[in-house]
């Protein structure tokens with residue numbers, strides 16, 4: 001029988017959204033039942049996304065359209081993780097943020113001064129409001145040798161009408177122009193995201209379980225000490241898993257199977 005200790009010891013579940021909780025405009029099987037179970041048991045549950053272009057408020061509104069009521073504190077983006085990391089490394093610094101107004105607000109919330117001239121560091125986010133002027137600014141600061149931080153590594157972002165270029169594609173452009181790549185990337189699957197989750201929840205990483213559908217971000221995050229559940233309701237198939245270098249602690253068809261498994265385990269002790 002499978003060892004369910006890691007699930008039994010989980011104090012907070014981190015849920016990926018697309019491909020795990022919903023797909024496009026429909027909820028995936030077990031999504032609402034999973035939240036009900038968490039509520040009933042008093043186990044914490046947060047939504048975790050690498051997308052740093054949207055605000056927590058926008059995600060709350062998106063989930064509300066599915067009939068899911070949560071507050072902003074239950075959404076954690078790579079943007080907030082980057083602000084937490086930078087607050088520890090360079091509190092109150094003057095920074096240049098190449099990002100959406102939502103990302104800029106996130107940094108102001110953590111006490112940073114946002115500037116376009118003479119910054120102490122430059123942060124690259126998923127900027128769907130990118131202009132040529134901002135791109136030049138980013139390359140200037142990279143070329144000048146300033147600390148260069150990226151919120152996450154994703155190359156493309158899936159949308160209803162296909163892929164749109166994400167931050168990873170921008171990093172290549174900057175690298176071609178300046179010869180520099182980010183000094184640090186914060187989001188899944190990297191260690192700073194895991195550290196940010198520990199800070200955010202006040203838990204040890206062994207008490208946190210990441211649930212997601214993508215091997216090289218969600219499941220790879222487990223290398224930092226979290227437990228992982230791969231759900232096969234999104235982009236990963238059972239065949240992909242056979243060839244993968246990333247090994248989840250548990251593999252489930254979808255959240256519905258995770259609910260059944262947690263119910264088998266019974267109430268957390």
Ligand SMILES: [Mg+2]
Nearest residue numbers: 016018019213
């Ligand atoms: Mg996903």
